[in-house]
Amino acid sequence: MRLACRRDILRFAGMAFPFLTNACLAELVLAQSSAGKIRGVLKLNNSGKPVLAVRETQVLITGDEPTMAVFLDKRVHGLELELIGDSLPNGSFSTGPIHTKAMYVLRENKRLFVTYWCDVCSIRTYSPGVCWCCQEDTELDIRERYDN
Numbered sequence: 001m002r003l004a005c006r007r008d009i010l011r012f013a014g015m016a017f018p019f020l021t022n023a024c025l026a027e028l029v030l031a032q033s034s035a036g037k038i039r040g041v042l043k044l045n046n047s048g049k050p051v052l053a054v055r056e057t058q059v060l061i062t063g064d065e066p067t068m069a070v071f072l073d074k075r076v077h078g079l080e081l082e083l084i085g086d087s088l089p090n091g092s093f094s095t096g097p098i099h100t101k102a103m104y105v106l107r108e109n110k111r112l113f114v115t116y117w118c119d120v121c122s123i124r125t126y127s128p129g130v131c132w133c134c135q136e137d138t139e140l141d142i143r144e145r146y147d148n
């Protein structure tokens with residue numbers, strides 16, 4: 001039996017533990033959910049939407065505009081990510097805003113930051129695109145430090 005979302009878990013818990021009140025069940029659900037964190041390999045699904053491959057399932061992931069730009073950056077595809085955010089009732093995962101540092105690359109037991117670097121101007125940004133100074137393309141730079 002696969003529990004796709006909190007609502008399913010709540011329904012399942014209600015069947016398994018009919019003697020519990022709703023408040024108890026809500027706490028049980030919170031304990032079972034993974035504290036707003038998800039890990040998996042970033043890829044695009046058949047519709048071109050970013051997903052994390054988590055074991056045999058694919059979890060649709062969303063975020064603010066700069067976060068979505070990272071998810072759609074093919075240089076990041078195939079990497080294992082850890083995202084901080086909320087599981088939504090529809091089964092998708094909402095990633096925290098980019099300034100909350102809610103996105104990491106997992107590599108060699110380390111959590112690394114996704115950054116972008118302009119070599120010409122020595123300017124670091126956190127979403128793909130051209131450098132706001134020289135308008136050259138920025139390089140993906142996955143690293144341990146967030147700032148310079």
Ligand SMILES: [Zn+2]
Nearest residue numbers: 118121131134
């Ligand atoms: Zn530049």
